[in-house]
Amino acid sequence: MKPIRVAIPVSIVVALALGGCAVVPPSGPSVVALPRSGEPLNQFQQDDYTCRDYAFHSTDASGAAQSATANGVNSAALGTIGGAAVGALIGAATGNPAAGAAIGAGGGLLVGSSAGANGAQASAMGMQARYDAAYAQCMTSKGNTISQPPMAGYAPQPVYVAPPPRYVAPPPVIMYAPYPRY
Template identity: 40%
Template sequence: MKRVILSAGLISVLAACVSAPTGPTVAVMPRQGKPFEVFQQEDQQCREFAANAVKDTSNAALKDGATSALVGAALGAAAGAVIGGGSHTNVGTGAGVGLLGGAGLGAINASGKENQAQGQYNIAYQQCMYAKGNQVPSYKGN
């Protein structure tokens, strides 16, 4: 029973590591002459627009992380049983090792999707702010 609780706790910790973008990581400036209060309203509207644009991507990152941990635990339990010659004594150890490995792989996969979600959030935010007449700085490519 302790192993089940520990496993559930580890999956919860993994799930807590994955988060949706909370704001843009790009700078946008109001156009000259625009009141700051109007800029703040547009910023809030565009944050909501961008959050809705990446909602599915953020949820996918969370699901992938938890799924990898569960699959790892199941495979580890099976491997523990096979290695132990069918004995149930190694099933828990195998499940624990599999859970740790699955959680690690899940964290790596989720991190990549989280970065992808932040990039998509930034693009949606910039598009919205640009459409409202704000200045979106660009950078020169190599």
């Protein structure tokens, strides 16, 4: 029996699965800053640059991104190890622990990496919120105004109200009298 070479495809799958766990620090604010009336554009741009720098340093975005990425990778690794262990136990019960471990490791990698990616996305959203808050505070302290875009929401489903039932009386039944017998 020939050994199966799966080293290249497995490494590609692992790299793609763990790539979803990477967290990128915020690249800028998601709020709109408006200059105070009469402020020259150069002054507003300088305030914007200063406040972006302040927000980046006050949220420690690079450290938080590295921490969130490490948590995502750890989640995928733990999922792989746990899946392999459970798969080996199930495989041992059926008589083939190696195949069970391999299948369990693959399933654990998928579940662990999806959990890691979900946690990474939540971390990225939290970092963006902290960045926006620091940026907005800085811009407001310099006299500028902040306009936040409306939150995306869903309109409630329209309520369908059926019209009241109409009862129509059946047409009258005309009974003809039988012909008189003579």
